[in-house]
Amino acid sequence: MTTIDFSPLFRSMIGFDRLSNALETAYRTEPGGYPPYNVEVHGENDYRVTMAVAGFAPGDLEIEVTDNVLRVSGARTEQDQEKETKYLYRGIANRGFERKFQLADYVRVVDARLENGLLHVELRREIPEAMKPRKIEIRGDDAKLIEGQQQKAAA
Structure with a gap:
Protein backbone atom coordinates (compact mmCIF):
# COMPACT_ATOMS: atom_id res chain seq x y z
CA MET A 1 0.00 0.00 0.00
CA THR A 2 1.30 3.42 -0.85
CA THR A 3 1.30 6.15 1.75
CA ILE A 4 1.01 9.83 1.07
CA ASP A 5 3.34 12.32 2.75
CA PHE A 6 1.28 15.26 4.05
CA SER A 7 4.16 17.08 5.76
CA PRO A 8 4.30 19.91 3.15
CA LEU A 9 0.66 20.73 3.95
CA PHE A 10 1.36 21.06 7.65
CA ARG A 11 3.86 23.89 7.06
CA SER A 12 0.99 26.32 6.46
CA MET A 13 -1.86 24.56 8.30
CA ILE A 14 -2.10 24.78 12.06
CA GLY A 15 -4.28 22.46 14.14
CA PHE A 16 -5.12 19.99 11.36
CA ASP A 17 -3.40 17.00 12.97
CA ARG A 18 -6.36 14.73 12.27
CA LEU A 19 -6.38 15.67 8.59
CA SER A 20 -3.79 13.09 7.62
CA ASN A 21 -5.65 10.35 9.52
CA ALA A 22 -8.92 11.28 7.83
CA LEU A 23 -7.33 11.27 4.39
CA GLU A 24 -5.62 7.94 5.02
CA THR A 25 -8.95 6.43 6.11
CA ALA A 26 -10.69 7.81 3.04
CA TYR A 27 -7.93 6.44 0.82
CA ARG A 28 -8.34 2.93 2.26
CA THR A 29 -12.15 2.91 2.18
CA GLU A 30 -13.63 1.20 -0.82
CA PRO A 31 -16.64 2.83 -2.48
CA GLY A 32 -19.91 0.99 -2.88
CA GLY A 33 -20.92 -1.90 -0.70
CA TYR A 34 -24.00 -2.72 1.29
CA PRO A 35 -26.29 -1.01 2.07
CA PRO A 36 -26.39 1.76 -0.52
CA TYR A 37 -26.57 5.29 0.86
CA ASN A 38 -26.79 8.98 -0.07
CA PRO A 58 -36.08 -0.07 13.98
CA GLY A 59 -34.99 -2.56 16.67
CA ASP A 60 -32.54 -4.19 14.23
CA LEU A 61 -30.65 -0.92 13.64
CA GLU A 62 -28.16 0.89 15.87
CA ILE A 63 -26.76 4.42 15.50
CA GLU A 64 -23.80 5.55 17.58
CA VAL A 65 -21.46 8.55 17.53
CA THR A 66 -18.00 8.21 19.08
CA ASP A 67 -15.01 10.51 18.52
CA ASN A 68 -16.59 12.25 15.50
CA VAL A 69 -17.40 8.92 13.82
CA LEU A 70 -21.02 8.10 13.03
CA ARG A 71 -21.53 4.32 13.04
CA VAL A 72 -24.73 2.82 11.63
CA SER A 73 -25.13 -0.93 11.96
CA GLY A 74 -27.88 -3.44 11.39
CA ALA A 75 -28.27 -7.06 12.44
CA ARG A 76 -31.22 -9.38 11.99
CA THR A 77 -32.10 -11.68 14.87
CA GLU A 78 -32.16 -15.45 14.40
CA GLN A 79 -35.94 -15.69 14.75
CA ASP A 80 -36.34 -13.13 11.96
CA GLN A 81 -34.35 -15.33 9.62
CA GLU A 82 -36.58 -18.19 8.59
CA LYS A 83 -34.24 -21.18 8.37
CA GLU A 84 -36.96 -23.51 7.10
CA THR A 85 -37.78 -21.37 4.07
CA LYS A 86 -36.53 -22.72 0.76
CA TYR A 87 -35.71 -20.16 -1.89
CA LEU A 88 -35.71 -20.62 -5.63
CA TYR A 89 -33.99 -17.24 -5.91
CA ARG A 90 -32.82 -14.94 -3.13
CA GLY A 91 -32.16 -11.38 -4.31
CA ILE A 92 -32.96 -9.50 -1.11
CA ALA A 93 -29.91 -9.09 1.09
CA ASN A 94 -30.38 -10.59 4.53
CA ARG A 95 -27.03 -9.87 6.11
CA GLY A 96 -25.84 -7.55 8.82
CA PHE A 97 -23.91 -4.41 8.01
CA GLU A 98 -21.85 -1.61 9.51
CA ARG A 99 -21.17 1.77 7.89
CA LYS A 100 -18.94 4.47 9.35
CA PHE A 101 -18.93 8.16 8.47
CA GLN A 102 -16.30 10.65 9.65
CA LEU A 103 -18.00 13.76 11.03
CA ALA A 104 -16.44 17.21 11.07
CA ASP A 105 -16.06 19.06 14.34
CA TYR A 106 -19.31 20.43 15.81
CA VAL A 107 -21.53 18.15 13.69
CA ARG A 108 -24.14 16.33 15.75
CA VAL A 109 -27.01 13.95 15.04
CA VAL A 110 -30.35 15.69 15.54
CA ASP A 111 -32.80 13.01 14.34
CA ALA A 112 -33.05 9.50 12.94
CA ARG A 113 -36.13 7.89 11.43
CA LEU A 114 -37.03 4.80 9.42
CA GLU A 115 -39.48 5.49 6.61
CA ASN A 116 -40.45 3.24 3.68
CA GLY A 117 -37.31 1.10 4.02
CA LEU A 118 -35.01 4.15 4.18
CA LEU A 119 -33.12 5.19 7.29
CA HIS A 120 -32.72 8.98 7.46
CA VAL A 121 -30.08 10.36 9.84
CA GLU A 122 -30.28 14.15 10.16
CA LEU A 123 -27.07 16.01 11.03
CA ARG A 124 -26.44 19.65 11.90
CA ARG A 125 -23.22 21.63 12.23
CA GLU A 126 -23.44 23.94 15.23
CA ILE A 127 -20.37 26.11 15.59
CA PRO A 128 -20.00 27.54 19.12
CA GLU A 129 -20.17 31.32 19.41
CA ALA A 130 -16.54 31.45 20.55
CA MET A 131 -15.45 29.74 17.31
CA LYS A 132 -17.31 32.06 14.93
CA PRO A 133 -15.34 34.78 13.13
CA ARG A 134 -15.12 38.09 14.96
CA LYS A 135 -13.64 41.40 14.03
CA ILE A 136 -10.67 42.60 16.07
CA GLU A 137 -10.28 46.35 16.39
CA ILE A 138 -6.82 47.78 15.81
CA ARG A 139 -5.91 50.66 18.09
CA GLY A 140 -3.43 53.38 17.30
CA ASP A 141 -0.79 54.84 19.64
CA ASP A 142 -3.10 57.64 20.78
CA ALA A 143 -5.95 55.37 21.97
CA LYS A 144 -6.30 53.70 25.36
CA LEU A 145 -8.49 50.69 26.10
CA ILE A 146 -10.45 51.10 29.35
CA GLU A 147 -12.90 48.30 30.39
CA GLY A 148 -13.54 47.16 26.82
CA GLN A 149 -14.21 50.69 25.49
CA GLN A 150 -11.87 52.71 23.36
CA GLN A 151 -11.18 56.29 24.41
CA LYS A 152 -8.96 58.95 22.86
CA ALA A 153 -6.00 59.98 24.99
CA ALA A 154 -6.06 63.59 26.15
CA ALA A 155 -3.49 65.61 24.30
Whole structure:
Protein backbone atom coordinates (compact mmCIF):
# COMPACT_ATOMS: atom_id res chain seq x y z
CA MET A 1 0.00 0.00 0.00
CA THR A 2 1.30 3.42 -0.85
CA THR A 3 1.30 6.15 1.75
CA ILE A 4 1.01 9.83 1.07
CA ASP A 5 3.34 12.32 2.75
CA PHE A 6 1.28 15.26 4.05
CA SER A 7 4.16 17.08 5.76
CA PRO A 8 4.30 19.91 3.15
CA LEU A 9 0.66 20.73 3.95
CA PHE A 10 1.36 21.06 7.65
CA ARG A 11 3.86 23.89 7.06
CA SER A 12 0.99 26.32 6.46
CA MET A 13 -1.86 24.56 8.30
CA ILE A 14 -2.10 24.78 12.06
CA GLY A 15 -4.28 22.46 14.14
CA PHE A 16 -5.12 19.99 11.36
CA ASP A 17 -3.40 17.00 12.97
CA ARG A 18 -6.36 14.73 12.27
CA LEU A 19 -6.38 15.67 8.59
CA SER A 20 -3.79 13.09 7.62
CA ASN A 21 -5.65 10.35 9.52
CA ALA A 22 -8.92 11.28 7.83
CA LEU A 23 -7.33 11.27 4.39
CA GLU A 24 -5.62 7.94 5.02
CA THR A 25 -8.95 6.43 6.11
CA ALA A 26 -10.69 7.81 3.04
CA TYR A 27 -7.93 6.44 0.82
CA ARG A 28 -8.34 2.93 2.26
CA THR A 29 -12.15 2.91 2.18
CA GLU A 30 -13.63 1.20 -0.82
CA PRO A 31 -16.64 2.83 -2.48
CA GLY A 32 -19.91 0.99 -2.88
CA GLY A 33 -20.92 -1.90 -0.70
CA TYR A 34 -24.00 -2.72 1.29
CA PRO A 35 -26.29 -1.01 2.07
CA PRO A 36 -26.39 1.76 -0.52
CA TYR A 37 -26.57 5.29 0.86
CA ASN A 38 -26.79 8.98 -0.07
CA VAL A 39 -25.25 11.97 1.67
CA GLU A 40 -27.34 15.10 1.12
CA VAL A 41 -26.72 18.77 1.90
CA HIS A 42 -29.68 20.90 2.99
CA GLY A 43 -28.68 24.52 3.46
CA GLU A 44 -25.39 25.67 4.89
CA ASN A 45 -25.29 23.59 8.08
CA ASP A 46 -27.76 20.72 7.63
CA TYR A 47 -26.95 17.29 6.22
CA ARG A 48 -28.77 13.98 5.82
CA VAL A 49 -27.45 10.45 5.42
CA THR A 50 -30.06 8.19 3.80
CA MET A 51 -29.49 4.43 3.77
CA ALA A 52 -31.57 1.75 2.02
CA VAL A 53 -32.27 -0.76 4.80
CA ALA A 54 -35.27 -2.67 3.44
CA GLY A 55 -36.29 -5.56 5.69
CA PHE A 56 -34.77 -4.10 8.87
CA ALA A 57 -37.01 -3.02 11.74
CA PRO A 58 -36.08 -0.07 13.98
CA GLY A 59 -34.99 -2.56 16.67
CA ASP A 60 -32.54 -4.19 14.23
CA LEU A 61 -30.65 -0.92 13.64
CA GLU A 62 -28.16 0.89 15.87
CA ILE A 63 -26.76 4.42 15.50
CA GLU A 64 -23.80 5.55 17.58
CA VAL A 65 -21.46 8.55 17.53
CA THR A 66 -18.00 8.21 19.08
CA ASP A 67 -15.01 10.51 18.52
CA ASN A 68 -16.59 12.25 15.50
CA VAL A 69 -17.40 8.92 13.82
CA LEU A 70 -21.02 8.10 13.03
CA ARG A 71 -21.53 4.32 13.04
CA VAL A 72 -24.73 2.82 11.63
CA SER A 73 -25.13 -0.93 11.96
CA GLY A 74 -27.88 -3.44 11.39
CA ALA A 75 -28.27 -7.06 12.44
CA ARG A 76 -31.22 -9.38 11.99
CA THR A 77 -32.10 -11.68 14.87
CA GLU A 78 -32.16 -15.45 14.40
CA GLN A 79 -35.94 -15.69 14.75
CA ASP A 80 -36.34 -13.13 11.96
CA GLN A 81 -34.35 -15.33 9.62
CA GLU A 82 -36.58 -18.19 8.59
CA LYS A 83 -34.24 -21.18 8.37
CA GLU A 84 -36.96 -23.51 7.10
CA THR A 85 -37.78 -21.37 4.07
CA LYS A 86 -36.53 -22.72 0.76
CA TYR A 87 -35.71 -20.16 -1.89
CA LEU A 88 -35.71 -20.62 -5.63
CA TYR A 89 -33.99 -17.24 -5.91
CA ARG A 90 -32.82 -14.94 -3.13
CA GLY A 91 -32.16 -11.38 -4.31
CA ILE A 92 -32.96 -9.50 -1.11
CA ALA A 93 -29.91 -9.09 1.09
CA ASN A 94 -30.38 -10.59 4.53
CA ARG A 95 -27.03 -9.87 6.11
CA GLY A 96 -25.84 -7.55 8.82
CA PHE A 97 -23.91 -4.41 8.01
CA GLU A 98 -21.85 -1.61 9.51
CA ARG A 99 -21.17 1.77 7.89
CA LYS A 100 -18.94 4.47 9.35
CA PHE A 101 -18.93 8.16 8.47
CA GLN A 102 -16.30 10.65 9.65
CA LEU A 103 -18.00 13.76 11.03
CA ALA A 104 -16.44 17.21 11.07
CA ASP A 105 -16.06 19.06 14.34
CA TYR A 106 -19.31 20.43 15.81
CA VAL A 107 -21.53 18.15 13.69
CA ARG A 108 -24.14 16.33 15.75
CA VAL A 109 -27.01 13.95 15.04
CA VAL A 110 -30.35 15.69 15.54
CA ASP A 111 -32.80 13.01 14.34
CA ALA A 112 -33.05 9.50 12.94
CA ARG A 113 -36.13 7.89 11.43
CA LEU A 114 -37.03 4.80 9.42
CA GLU A 115 -39.48 5.49 6.61
CA ASN A 116 -40.45 3.24 3.68
CA GLY A 117 -37.31 1.10 4.02
CA LEU A 118 -35.01 4.15 4.18
CA LEU A 119 -33.12 5.19 7.29
CA HIS A 120 -32.72 8.98 7.46
CA VAL A 121 -30.08 10.36 9.84
CA GLU A 122 -30.28 14.15 10.16
CA LEU A 123 -27.07 16.01 11.03
CA ARG A 124 -26.44 19.65 11.90
CA ARG A 125 -23.22 21.63 12.23
CA GLU A 126 -23.44 23.94 15.23
CA ILE A 127 -20.37 26.11 15.59
CA PRO A 128 -20.00 27.54 19.12
CA GLU A 129 -20.17 31.32 19.41
CA ALA A 130 -16.54 31.45 20.55
CA MET A 131 -15.45 29.74 17.31
CA LYS A 132 -17.31 32.06 14.93
CA PRO A 133 -15.34 34.78 13.13
CA ARG A 134 -15.12 38.09 14.96
CA LYS A 135 -13.64 41.40 14.03
CA ILE A 136 -10.67 42.60 16.07
CA GLU A 137 -10.28 46.35 16.39
CA ILE A 138 -6.82 47.78 15.81
CA ARG A 139 -5.91 50.66 18.09
CA GLY A 140 -3.43 53.38 17.30
CA ASP A 141 -0.79 54.84 19.64
CA ASP A 142 -3.10 57.64 20.78
CA ALA A 143 -5.95 55.37 21.97
CA LYS A 144 -6.30 53.70 25.36
CA LEU A 145 -8.49 50.69 26.10
CA ILE A 146 -10.45 51.10 29.35
CA GLU A 147 -12.90 48.30 30.39
CA GLY A 148 -13.54 47.16 26.82
CA GLN A 149 -14.21 50.69 25.49
CA GLN A 150 -11.87 52.71 23.36
CA GLN A 151 -11.18 56.29 24.41
CA LYS A 152 -8.96 58.95 22.86
CA ALA A 153 -6.00 59.98 24.99
CA ALA A 154 -6.06 63.59 26.15
CA ALA A 155 -3.49 65.61 24.30
